[in-house]
Amino acid sequence: MENIILSVLVENRSGVLSRTAGLFARRGFNIEGLSVGETEDPSVSRMTIVVKGDEWVVEQVCKQLNKQIDVIKVKKLDESLSTRRELALIKVKADPKIRGEIIDITTIMKSNIVDLSPTSLTVEICDRPERVELLQKLLEPYGILEMARAGMVAIQKGDGALGY
């Protein structure tokens, strides 16, 4: 069982997100992550869906998605042939005495500090999922107060584009 990344082009209409989520729930497919936004064409949105499953699950997910009237195109993205990004905002306990250590970590991990208070700071990272995981692990010992993580966004490498 592994995580599969699907890039799905859909009609930019109300109800499409609900239909897609409903489809996954109904058929028992596990959504690990989901993000959606407009593309360069305002009538089309792109959903990036991360699904956990075996070969049968992947085939059925793609087929059931394609069946949907609002779905224009479905492509499975190869991990090594795509650029994948996740955004996370992590609020960490940061006493002035140890703030320096935390800043070291965030600098090495090429992330930014976007908020500061006398007892905390908020780190913003936009990177491959593995590096987001790593930053979270490195910050955990200091005490994570809260965290907001967005679904993965992905796009094929090279000059190919999902056509329709």
Added chain:
Amino acid sequence: MVNCLMKEQVPVIFGYPGATIAPFYDALASSGIRHILTRTEQGAGHAASGYARITGRPGVCVATSGPGATNMFTAIATAYSDSIPLVAITGQVATYQLGRDVFQEVDTTGAAEPFTKYSYLVKSADDLARVFKEAFYIASTGRKGPVLIDVPVDVQKQLADFNYPDRTSIRGYKPTYDGHPLQIKKAADAIRRAKKPLICCGGGLLSSGSEVLVRRFCEAAKLPCVSTMMGIGAISPNHPLYFGMLGQSGVHTANTAVGESDLLILLGARVGDRAFTRPSSLESEATIIHIDIDTAEIGKNMGTTIPIVGDLYRVLEQLEQKNLQGTWDEWLGYLGALREEDKGSRPVNAQTVDPNALVRLLCRYLPENSVYVADVGQNQIWSARNYSIDGRFLTTGGMGTMGYSIPAAIGAKLASKDKTVAAVCGDGAFQMSMNELATMRQHDAPVKIVVMRNGKLGMVREIQQSSYGGREIAVDLTGSPDLSLIAQAYGIPYALVNDMDNAEKIIGGMLNADGACLIECLIDPKEGTIWKT
């Protein structure tokens, strides 16, 4: 909206009015479209389904918002599971009232989403023409199914210019019609090499109008056939190449054929769990060719060796060109002998009304080309196993909705005035839909109704007997009405059949006479559907 229906050449619609669909009904009154008022919205949906299955065009059903729509959901879900084309129109509260829990408001499109092919909530009258054009297109193409159009009452009252599009194109919906030539070749090669090939007829053959074609194809290639419940009638049940219905409630010959076949060719069958009880062992024992218009069904429940995505009619035409000739006389002989054995092994109990013999008797007296509508339960199984006319067999295979037969038969009758239409049900299902006898009378759609009465919810009782140590609960229908008085109340001729002798006399008379009738047959509650073989 009415203009759209006229552009789609819809002559009849089935519905039940209410406050939020009143503007539509007002426009309907001055159109040439015939409206059939049923006695519940569920009946309207089932009637539209029966109508659609006979005409091949989408059936149209209409309801008001809130409870009107929710009452129709069962019929829509039933059509969805059997891939029947339907366009369901519902009224909705005004656009500025949506989401405020006003009178008779329900999230119709949200609630119906799991069992519609697509749905529309129309926010402006300017969208109506495009929506209707798309809805009819989606409902009647690819894998057919119900499409719902929800129209708020203020949108119904808006003024708009009427321009019905000539054609429609939906970029996310492009059904495949022709089978891939390479896959066709692979399939033809596999058939030539097979020693024990078997065709499994599914509902897709009827949905695609391929009955004549599939018969010609099987005869030329001498291919033996079995069918799922939804595929009954694709091949005439009396055809020498037909070996019965397979599955949990199927006949022994058909199930043996499936088990011993080395090449299984599925035509428009979705490998439902009642038809295929052990798909994973089947896929390892035989080569499977799966032909279906819905690619998502191929590989869903059973792995496939040779998938062919396409419209069955086109694919069968392509396969016909391969001029396949059968070389499996021994296999045919073997199946024929099994079939004879099966026929002989059923003793008929003449003291009561034997349900299997009853269905065969009905079929003897129903004219060829009749429409036989089976309800759900034990009676459905007896009907499916013993149906033997070359006509149309309609039932709910996917959803198994009790109460389907009477309203669906009414819809079927309205679509085929010159044919005899029979609805066969149990006494439980009869009580679920006997209100539609008024519809039958009001709109002159006479149906021959046969009630197999055993005073029980027979199938559930059988399950309780076999799986719950015989502990019966909630299956007793004491308190049911006197059916002779119900028939009288609705002005229909009535007859009681209580053994096989008077069965012969009564049924002949009732089925030969014109008009509706109610034939009550007393069945022993101990009769079962599980045959010992």
